[in-house]
Amino acid sequence: MRVFWTADGGDRSTVRHCAFRLDAEDAIIGFCADGQALKLATNTFRVELPRGPYEIHPDLLALAAWTVVAPWTRRRVVFDRPVSAELAGAIEEGWGIEAGPVGGSPRAGSRLAISYSGGADSAAVAAILPDAPFVHFQRVSHPRVPNRWSHYRADVLARLAAETGRELTIARSDLEFTLAEPRPGYPEHHAVAAGALLLADELGLGGLALGYELGSRWLGGDRYLHRYTPDNPMWAPHGAWGQAFAAAGVPLVLPVGGVSEAVTMRLALASDLGERVRWCLRGIDGPCGTCGKCLYKELIHAAVERRPLRTGVTPERGVARKWRRPPPYGGQEMVEYGCARVPGIEDTVFGEAAGFLNATEESTAWLERCYPPAVEEIPGPWRGRVRDFMAAEVGFMSDDEARRVETWGIGTAEATPELTAETASGVS
Ligand SMILES: [Zn+2]
Numbered sequence: 001m002r003v004f005w006t007a008d009g010g011d012r013s014t015v016r017h018c019a020f021r022l023d024a025e026d027a028i029i030g031f032c033a034d035g036q037a038l039k040l041a042t043n044t045f046r047v048e049l050p051r052g053p054y055e056i057h058p059d060l061l062a063l064a065a066w067t068v069v070a071p072w073t074r075r076r077v078v079f080d081r082p083v084s085a086e087l088a089g090a091i092e093e094g095w096g097i098e099a100g101p102v103g104g105s106p107r108a109g110s111r112l113a114i115s116y117s118g119g120a121d122s123a124a125v126a127a128i129l130p131d132a133p134f135v136h137f138q139r140v141s142h143p144r145v146p147n148r149w150s151h152y153r154a155d156v157l158a159r160l161a162a163e164t165g166r167e168l169t170i171a172r173s174d175l176e177f178t179l180a181e182p183r184p185g186y187p188e189h190h191a192v193a194a195g196a197l198l199l200a201d202e203l204g205l206g207g208l209a210l211g212y213e214l215g216s217r218w219l220g221g222d223r224y225l226h227r228y229t230p231d232n233p234m235w236a237p238h239g240a241w242g243q244a245f246a247a248a249g250v251p252l253v254l255p256v257g258g259v260s261e262a263v264t265m266r267l268a269l270a271s272d273l274g275e276r277v278r279w280c281l282r283g284i285d286g287p288c289g290t291c292g293k294c295l296y297k298e299l300i301h302a303a304v305e306r307r308p309l310r311t312g313v314t315p316e317r318g319v320a321r322k323w324r325r326p327p328p329y330g331g332q333e334m335v336e337y338g339c340a341r342v343p344g345i346e347d348t349v350f351g352e353a354a355g356f357l358n359a360t361e362e363s364t365a366w367l368e369r370c371y372p373p374a375v376e377e378i379p380g381p382w383r384g385r386v387r388d389f390m391a392a393e394v395g396f397m398s399d400d401e402a403r404r405v406e407t408w409g410i411g412t413a414e415a416t417p418e419l420t421a422e423t424a425s426g427v428s
Pocket residue numbers: 280281282283287288289290291292293294
């Protein structure tokens with residue numbers, strides 16, 4: 001794999017263009033770190049940054065490109081300018097891929113920014129870190145790929161992010177259109193950070209906070225293994241991606257990595273961003289209320305508010321069908337939580353799932369507290385703040401509750417990777 005960056009633009013914005021060329025041993029079918037097969041659509045993408053041309057450390061350019069090209073790289077990656085030995089070593093160790101050329105020194109920074117999607121999880125992160133600036137990734141069309149996803153209203157999410165009143169930088173990119181199949185989306189989950197990486201020198205970033213919660217970090221949620229995954233290659237600090245971001249001086253920080261989506265929902269809705277929380281890419285004046293993600297989030301929302309489910313989704317709808325089949329489900333811990341707490345659940349589209357799961361308030365009580373090891377792996381400069389917040393607002397799991405995390409999914413069959421709109425949409 002060969003990667004080339006060029007830039008154009010003026011004083012008010014810069015467009016960074018990335019082109020990449022596959023080597024003979026590379027293939028257009030590759031694999032995301034979560035195991036999902038990905039088919040390449042095109043070999044160019046761009047990232048539009050506000051303001052003006054400025055220097056970007058070669059490690060940041062390289063890592064931003066790597067979040068896109070990693071799935072299709074088999075043996076080596078050659079960047080167009082030398083990267084630090086630290087970053088090359090992280091790629092070598094994490095992927096078994098030779099990276100170069102090597103030269104120059106690593107970078108460092110000190111500020112923490114939040115990769116803010118507008119969803120409940122990142123709004124909860126914002127509530128924990130009220131002074132941290134936001135970087136928002138906005139999807140834009142690709143000049144060479146037809147956009148059959150025009151119902152994805154990325155512009156609405158960007159507007160809502162701007163209305164928060166926080167210090168905000170929006171990076172607009174068409175990188176999701178490098179992916180032909182299963183659909184446009186982030187080639188690696190970390191591609192959401194491509195803009196933040198290119199802005200890291202400008203903003204002085206020494207860390208990037210993301211809204212990945214307990215399910216994604218520890219329970220192998222989303223579309224891969226539904227079991228306890230302390231060595232998660234995407235989100236563990238010692239995993240391949242954690243090491244690569246640390247090598248580029250932007251370690252990943254997961255302030256809500258120890259709490260479930262019930263807690264992030266509660267924190268987000270109670271925060272001053274509550275009115276602007278939006279997990280659905282389809283709605284304009286509000287969430288669409290009819291997609292699979294809206295249905296799943298409504299289950300959690302109703303459970304947190306202890307009220308009946310409000311949805312127009314009927315059991316015959318495609319998005320409801322999976323809840324009639326037996327588990328495992330993606331995000332199953334939250335389905336258990338919701339089924340145990342939503343009044344009248346048996347008469348909803350989750351009725352059959354509730355019957356399969358047989359969850360109770362007691363069996364799901366661990367999902368209301370914080371898993372302590374998640375706080376311990378937060379980098380030193382920010383760990384104390386997160387620990388204090390969790391102690392005051394959430395509380396920590398007991399040893400027995402922590403064991404619920406550490407035995408999650410063990411002894412059950414591995415789930416087949418399940419592809420849902422939400423995992424490819426990039427809104428968390
Ligand atoms: Zn929706």
